[in-house]
């Protein structure tokens with residue numbers, strides 16, 4: 341950091357401050373973790389200086405021998421870890437991975453058969469008219485994924501995301517009463533929509549997904565089954581999600597991030613059946629530009645770490661902690677969506693405290709707890725203010741915490757939220773009403789929470 345500071349003292353200071361923040365606040369953001377020092381060192385080095393468009397041993401640049409070695413090794417580590425037929429380790433992020441996966445599926449299932457009919461293999465050789473015809477076909481396909489408001493991700497066809505422009509996008513929700521996925525309903529919807537892609541996976545769903553059942557639905561309607569395991573990849577790698585709950589065993593294409601429960605560097609990953617391999621490998625240059633060799637090297641380190649027995653203990657402990665935290669929250673009188681959790685996250689309904697999710701998020705941050713507000717299914721407060729909090733245990737489990745700490749965390753959350761009150765707006769047309777953004781809390785409560 342001294343070297344960074346010689347050039348940019350401000351940047352060095354922010355890095356040091358971030359270290360202090362991450363050490364002094366409790367990290368309960370479900371999508372964050374603490375990567376190992378080996379992972380960080382593999383990522384922060386001179387590999388960043390190398391361009392390597394293409395994929396291993398098939399590059400558009402010279403001098404890629406070492407990147408070839410790194411990338412092909414990382415691919416093998418990913419395949420071994422997840423038992424996948426094919427792996428692609430270049431996506432810079434989870435959003436990239438989804439775009440590449442969509443494109444690979446469209447190319448395999450829609451573009452390739454049309455080209456075959458035309459007796460052509462290369463789209464570059466087509467006339468403008470023929471290519472326009474293919475473009476229309478590519479743009480007419482349907483995607484069916486979990487609704488953003490039920491815990492799906494923006495990239496799963498949310499109206500303001502490019503995925504909803506690429507596809508005629510439809511969504512399924514969780515059941516209004518139970519908050520759970522209702523597979524019979526999903527099946528009915530899939531029969532009606534007849535999507536090219538049936539997408540499973542989430543950013544904020546606290547239960548297991550039965551991928552065998554999702555496969556049955558996809559088969560019934562002739563859809564490709566894609567799973568986005570960005571959140572729970574670490575639980576798959578750590579053998580907590582096995583049998584019907586292992587997406588790799590059932591999906592055609594699986595996308596992921598590498599930095600959440602998987603505890604690697606910030607990045608993306610695609611696993612696929614052999615049928616999609618060729619088009620998945622064309623992610624660069626079809627969607628992304630040059631890969632990030634330093635991040636790919638760090639992925640290799642993280643995959644190797646995740647393939648060790650200690651990681652299986654870690655993954656098991658993440659879920660035990662999550663369950664313990666949910667039980668402790670319920671014992672403290674708080675409302676946990678679906679009544680608990682089977683994975684690394686839980687959703688807390690904070691409306692009983694007379695505040696919204698945004699206020700709850702801010703007041704907890706002031707008290708040293710970092711987590712994020714989250715819309716609950718069918719949330720009347722919408723995605724900005726929200727009625728809920730998403731709480732995750734991957735990071736605190738990395739710190740070695742267990743059940744007693746989860747009970748203490750639940751008790752702190754309860755004390756802080758009980759003491760928070762919306763502030764009354766003083767002037768303007770909303771004067772006299774409670775603010776949706778501001779809250780008040782006694783300094784004493786803040787100090788006490790921080791000490792604990």
Ligand code: PLP
Pocket residue numbers: 371432433434435436438493495541542543568569570571597607608
């Ligand atoms: N998919 C899911 C399910 C996610 O939760 C996320 C991120 O939160 C992403 C994709 C996007 O990942 P990234 O932020 O790396 O683009």
